[in-house]
Amino acid sequence: MHGRELLQQGLFRHTGNGISSNVWVEKWIIDTIPRPPMYKANSVVNLALK
Structure with a gap:
């Protein structure tokens, strides 16, 4: 549930079709620099997990 408020505000990242996007490896969290969760x-x- 952490970050839910940001998602409700419309924060998103396109990950394509998800077949090759690894949730725990890809740097999809935008902070001062992109980083993995x-x-x-x-x-x-x-x-x-993809």
């Missing part, structure tokens, strides 16, 4: 090392995430 962060996750906790002990959390369960699908690192192959």
